[in-house]
Amino acid sequence: MKHKFLTPIFALSAALCLCLGLAACGGGTPEDEKGADGHFHTAETFRVDDSGHWKVCTICGEKFSAGKHTFDAENACETCGYSDVYTRGLSYQLDEASDTYTLSGIGDDRDRTEVVIPNYYEGKAVTSIGAEAFDGRTPLASVVIPANVTSIGYRAFYGCTSLASLTFGGKSKLTSIGNYAFCHCKLLQKIALPADVSAIGENAFDWCAALTEIDFAGTTADWLKVEKGDSWDNETGNYVITCTDGTIDKSGNVTHSDGQ
Ligand SMILES: [Zn+2]
Ligand SMILES: [Zn+2]
Structure with a gap:
């Protein structure tokens, strides 16, 4: 939310309108x-x-x-x-403060190749993928991360050397990707990042040697504002980031879609 420039009163009335708007959509x-x-x-x-x-x-x-x-x-x-x-039998941890769940592990079946993480567990939103949740799960080839997840933790998918398909569910609220989150995911060629992503941790995609396509749902200016940790893209493929208004290559060259 970029409301820095709004006066408090204007922001308040905007929030009020939003509430009323949501009430109307929700049928209440x-x-x-x-x-x-x-x-x-x-x-x-x-x-x-x-x-x-x-x-x-x-x-x-x-x-x-x-x-x-x-x-x-x-x-x-x-x-x-x-x-x-969704995939049954995954492990979860309740965060008492927010009353939401963190996906904490793959569960007893460690050889799963496909995981669809649910948007809700026991009636409550699943809002993060915990630290090391899938660390070293080498058979894991495909993961679907649901819309309620806002953060992916430290080393969450570290060394998932078969991970080739990573999908964020519709209207994803993801904002942050932790340090080393996808490090050594050597088969990952393509990732589509939601527009709300604002922080990518250190070494997050380090050694994702096949990574050549990053689709970003925001503008090139939004991408440049994303906070990126040291070596986040060390030893990746020679990727191109496709944004809504142009592309950015690994060296940082921006090409706007209108040719400027
Ligand atoms: Zn109340
Ligand atoms: Zn519903």
Whole structure:
């Protein structure tokens, strides 16, 4: 969110409009979005069960924005992203402060080749891939990371030498990729990074020797603003980053799509 230049009052009214807008989309009435004392309910993520979604207000604990899932062509709920198509038996850790789950490991079946991480676990959002979650899982070839995940931890996919397919689910909220996260993923040729990515850690793609295509959902200017740790792209392939308005090569040369 780049609101530095907005006056507080303008920012407040913008936030208010956003709340009202969301209320309208979610099918709830504005009254459904307010607590008894008139505060606007607030919550980062949805809770889900098999039939529906809702939020729990972090101020008063009331439920709001409740509704039934409506599924899109990819079998994900259009509002909350819930899908029952995911890999069973992965390991999770509850973060008490945020009341969300971190995906912490591959579980008992260490030879899995495909992992689809769910957007929710036991009704709560899965918002990060923990440190070393898939470290050294050499059979792992394909991973789908869901929209609620905002961070990928230290060494999360370190040494996944068969990892060739990495997909971020629709409307991904990913913002940060940890140090050494994909180091030694030597088969990874292509990665499509969501527009919200703002930090890539040290050595994050070090020794991804096949990496030649990076699609970035933001502009070339956005890419240049991403905070990048030392050696993040050491020993990668000679990649080109395709942004919404042009490309950037590994040496940093920017070519705008309008030819300038
Ligand atoms: Zn509330
Ligand atoms: Zn839903």
